Amino acid sequence: MRHRRPSARRAGIACFVLLVSVLGGVSRATAQEGVRLGITYRPGFVPALALTDVQTDAAFAVVAAAIDSIFARDLDYSDRFEMLPVPDSLVVGSGINYGLWNQLGAVWLVEGTLMVNGGQAVLRVGLHDVVYGSLKNVQAFALPPVASPGFRMAVHRISDAVVEWATGEPGMAASRIAFSRRAPDGTSDVYVIDSDAIGIRRVTFRNALVFSPAFSPEGTHVLYQYLSNSGDESAIYETELAGGGSRAVASGGQLYLTPTYSPDGTRIMYAHSTGRGTEIFEVERAGGRPRAVTSTPAGDAVGPTIARDGRRFAFTASAVGAPQIYVQGGAGARPQLISRFVRGADSYATSPDWNPRDEQIVYQARVQGRFQIVAVNANGTEMHLLTAEGRNEDPSWAPDGRHVVFASDRGGYRGLWVLDTVTGRVRNLVRNHDDRLPDWSGPLADDE
Amino acid sequence: MRQTVRWTALAGVLLFGMVACGSNPPPDVEPATDEAPPAESPGPDPAELAEAAARSICEQAATAARQGDYERARRLYNEAISEYSGTDCARGAGAQIARIDAIETIQERILFAFDRAELSNEAVAILDRKVEVLRSHPNVQLTIEGNCDERGSIEYNFALGMRRAMAAKNYLVGLGIAEDRLRTVSFGKERPLDPGHNEAAWALNRRDDFIIPNPNAL
Incomplete structure (x- = not known):
């Protein structure tokens, strides 16, 4: 079935309401320990969207069908629309009958035409505002050949354009997720997968302890932590996804951990253990001398994530005895605690990720003995739980700033999951208990 | 396992001794070789028989130590000391036990x-x-x-x-x-x-x- 039925959607919302009421109990229970957290989603009006089959000559029906299926999944996974089933009996003519679509309950209508001239495929896509009976936007997009590696990503970018026309906000279909996959021999390497769970591929071949992949903002490179199997060697490496070449960004001395790029891609932060503990360092991507940007003599600092402004960053530090989340307004500035630390309680918070579009930070925190994903503003306000089922770890924001990928054992089996932080809808991305530490890329431009 | 090792070693010594006792070799004759028929081989030197048995135990102990089975290695060395005193193995066993103790202390x-x-x-x-x-x-x-x-x-x-x-x-x-x-x-x-x-x-x-x-x- 290509489209979700409205009844399924209503059932989903009903389940969500039930979930919220169940979690009311969680909030009350945690309040006894001094940590008051409750699940908060903001499910508002979700407009219905009708997606008609792409029209084309019979010779290109296979390509059109491929586009149909990618569109349908992308627009559904955007969680911005209620996907309206289009009756098979409905004949889509040359003109748009807004009255008919209005009667079917559509708010938006997407239609496309695939044209092929001289070997070049062009997809013209129109978005219609059914309520106002007008064409909202229309654009022609050149497509690479269907068999080329860039075809799917090109269609994802068109899906994202439709999302942006309808909502004024970016989509996240044209993106990938990098993660660390553990092999049976105990080593780990980095893999990447498209946002719609297609096209998984291995990108590092170290056969060592390779963790914490981080996409470059332009999506062409991945940073990762390397630790040899004997523990003797550690470094931060940057690998080029297209060519596979890699270089050491930082090496020598003891352990290197948790690399990340600045949003403009010019700087790299990572954690490094010296004889005096683990601190966060920063180095120009082009090279140069690293400098320490944190000072945590009473504990360790790891897991930096840099704000949109490129100046502030959040990180995990154990300065108070238990790991907590801090925000620091630049190198050497005074860090501010933003997670909820209660001395004597089971306070444990790590692995922050700064929203690429706003001030929200997600991280994992122990709630009633289990890790859950928590969202909080960078100034420590509006803290709320995003998960309640199973053990949930290592969240990373999507480029749309509303979806989060994380590792979880919900449903009894570990894997990577995607949560829409607005509606609370969750979908499985990868079902493999050896997949960990996901990192969501930014929007991907032309594919390799 | 300890009993098995000891009895195997002793059986080897006894068998060798029984075969060797079949002849009456002069005390200064070279030890038997593979090429020489047993009936004509020289008689056993009890000290050498003990050395051979003890050497076997020490080799097993060294292997156990290399494999990290310190308890077994220590047992075998102690056995060499108590059962084959005077052999090279037994004389060195004390040092080997001390070495194992040191390794275990460091690795604890x-x-x-x-x-x-x-x-x-x-x-x-x-x-x-x-x-x-x-x-x-x-x-x-x-x-x-x-x-x-x-x-x-x-x-x-x-x-x-x-x-x-x-x-x-x-x-x-x-x-x-x-x-x-x-x-x-x-x-x-x-x-x-x-x-x-x-x-x-x-x-x-x-x-x-x-x-x-x-x-x-x-």
Whole structure:
């Protein structure tokens, strides 16, 4: 079935309401320990969207069908629309009958035409505002050949354009997720997968302890932590996804951990253990001398994530005895605690990720003995739980700033999951208990 | 296993002795070789028979020690001392037992409380014993591997494991062990000793392991 039925959607919302009421109990229970957290989603009006089959000559029906299926999944996974089933009996003519679509309950209508001239495929896509009976936007997009590696990503970018026309906000279909996959021999390497769970591929071949992949903002490179199997060697490496070449960004001395790029891609932060503990360092991507940007003599600092402004960053530090989340307004500035630390309680918070579009930070925190994903503003306000089922770890924001990928054992089996932080809808991305530490890329431009 | 080894060794000695007793060789004749028929081989030298049996035991003990089965190695060496006194093996067994004791003392792991890297009284006592051995064996190097249980987060546990390794290193350096003899690494929660998901397993996994990269220096 290509489209979700409205009844399924209503059932989903009903389940969500039930979930919220169940979690009311969680909030009350945690309040006894001094940590008051409750699940908060903001499910508002979700407009219905009708997606008609792409029209084309019979010779290109296979390509059109491929586009149909990618569109349908992308627009559904955007969680911005209620996907309206289009009756098979409905004949889509040359003109748009807004009255008919209005009667079917559509708010938006997407239609496309695939044209092929001289070997070049062009997809013209129109978005219609059914309520106002007008064409909202229309654009022609050149497509690479269907068999080329860039075809799917090109269609994802068109899906994202439709999302942006309808909502004024970016989509996240044209993106990938990098993660660390553990092999049976105990080593780990980095893999990447498209946002719609297609096209998984291995990108590092170290056969060592390779963790914490981080996409470059332009999506062409991945940073990762390397630790040899004997523990003797550690470094931060940057690998080029297209060519596979890699270089050491930082090496020598003891352990290197948790690399990340600045949003403009010019700087790299990572954690490094010296004889005096683990601190966060920063180095120009082009090279140069690293400098320490944190000072945590009473504990360790790891897991930096840099704000949109490129100046502030959040990180995990154990300065108070238990790991907590801090925000620091630049190198050497005074860090501010933003997670909820209660001395004597089971306070444990790590692995922050700064929203690429706003001030929200997600991280994992122990709630009633289990890790859950928590969202909080960078100034420590509006803290709320995003998960309640199973053990949930290592969240990373999507480029749309509303979806989060994380590792979880919900449903009894570990894997990577995607949560829409607005509606609370969750979908499985990868079902493999050896997949960990996901990192969501930014929007991907032309594919390799 | 110990009984089996002893009886095998003794059986070998007795068999050899019975065969050798069939003839009446002069005492200064060369020992039997494979080429010589048994009936014409020289008689047994009881001392050499004991040496052969003891040598076999010592070889097995050395193998057990290499494989980290110190308990068995120690048992075999003690057996050589009690059953084959006077042999080369027995004369060297005491030193070998002392070496095994030293290795075990150096390798004895220390445990930590959850999310902590402070040394417990028990850990301090274990480290104090290591210091004595490290002082008397100045060429021994030591790799300290910090580890964590599965309950923390993956990335933070690498830092915590390093802090645990550093806690042991700093204590040893404070007692005069040269810093360049000690190396620290962290495996976070990636190398659990016990794969279980219970308090007993977690307690065992929150540990420092002590690896001797150059065991021949002992």
